[in-house]
Amino acid sequence: xxxxxxxxxxxxxxxxxxxxxxxxxxxxxxxxxxxxxxxxxxxxxxxxxxxxxxxxxxxxxxxxxxxxxxxxxxxxxxxxxxxxxxxxxxxxxxxxxxxxxxxxxxxxxxxxxxxxxxxxxxxxxxxxxxxxxxxxxxxxxxxxxxxxxxxxxxxxxxxxxxxxxxxxxxxxxxxxxxxxxxxxxxxxxxxxxxxxxxxxxxxxxxxxxxxxxxxxxxxxxxxxxxxxx
Numbered sequence: 386x387x388x389x390x391x392x393x394x395x396x397x398x399x400x401x402x403x404x405x406x407x408x409x410x411x412x413x414x415x416x417x418x419x420x421x422x423x424x425x426x427x428x429x430x431x432x433x434x435x436x437x438x439x440x441x442x443x444x445x446x447x448x449x450x451x452x453x454x455x456x457x458x459x460x461x462x463x464x465x466x467x468x469x470x471x472x473x474x475x476x477x478x479x480x481x482x483x484x485x486x487x488x489x490x491x492x493x494x495x496x497x498x499x500x501x502x503x504x505x506x507x508x509x510x511x512x513x514x515x516x517x518x519x520x521x522x523x524x525x526x527x528x529x530x531x532x533x534x535x536x537x538x539x540x541x542x543x544x545x546x547x548x549x550x551x552x553x554x555x556x557x558x559x560x561x562x563x564x565x566x567x568x569x570x571x572x573x574x575x576x577x578x579x580x581x582x583x584x585x586x587x588x589x590x591x592x593x594x595x596x597x598x599x600x601x602x603x604x605x606x607x608x609x610x611x612x613x614x
Contacts, residue, residue, distance in 0.1 A: 386468065386472045386605065387602065388438060391601070391602070392452055392453065393436065393437060393439065394434060394437075394601070395434075396409040396434060397454065398414055398431060399431055400419055400429040400451075403419070403421075403422065404420070405417070405418070405447075406419040408449070410449075417437055417447050417450060417451055418449065419450075419465075420465045421451075421520075423466075423521075423534075425464055427457070427462075429454070429464075430457060434454075435451060435455070437450060438450045438465075451465060453604075456564065458522075460522065460562060460563045461600065462561065462562040462599065463520070463561035463597070470507075470516055472561065472604050472605060473506070473507070473557065473559050473606065474492055474507065475605070475606070476595070477509060478492050481607070482557070484509060484593075491509075492508075493507065494507060498513075498543050498547070500546075501543065505544075511553065512552075512554075513555065514557055515540045515541070515544055515554075515555070515557065516557045517556070518560075518561065519560040519561075519568055521571065522562050525564060525565065526565070526566070527567065527568045527569070528568075528569060528570070528574070529570060530574060531571065534575060538575070544556060544590045548585070548590050555590070555591045555592075555593060556585065556590060556592045557594070559595055559597065560594065560595065560597060561597040561599055562599065563599050567594070570582050579614070592612050593612065595610060
């Protein structure tokens with residue numbers, strides 16, 4: 386996924402109220418949108434260099450959106466979780482993420498969860514895929530989630546129910562963070578989610594993880610990385 390128009394850079398002053406961030410842009414503070422529901426652990430330190438996009442939609446209250454943060458270890462992390470499904474979709478279509486589906490299969494977004502409310506991120510053939518974005522990194526390990534997530538736990542349990550009904554189900558972790566070398570569950574942050582993933586694995590839900598190249602010009606899935614529970 387290439388950024389068009391190109392991103393501009395600034396310095397993070399603070400991230401607050403979950404969806405807002407104050408950024409110094411060319412010497413002036415400005416409030417911009419932050420599309421991330423998590424805690425952004427390690428990706429919200431004041432003084433960090435950041436990159437942001439600009440919308441041409443005049444009706445938006447905040448014209449700029451936070452996209453990438455440079456961490457204290459000089460890694461680049463995409464913190465705009467709205468971007469993650471797009472880069473995963475591109476990787477599924479190009480088979481950089483190869484799940485063994487028919488090459489002629491279409492990648493379908495926002496597939497209804499069978500028999501209940503809600504949606505999974507993708508469907509390919511009869512395969513259901515739920516995507517989670519990983520940005521919390523320590524020592525090369527990427528942890529999910531970075532805050533308690535009832536929604537994420539509901540999704541993994543829904544995947545498990547689908548697998549029990551004979552449907553192939555995949556939990557896909559996408560680490561758009563240049564420092565993440567493997568992915569694991571954040572047991573201490575959300576033990577209920579970690580437990581749900583263990584249960585889903587036992588029932589045959591597949592869990593896979595992928596790393597990305599991240600730059601202010603482009604973000605793309607590039608390689609698989611290990612997952613451990």
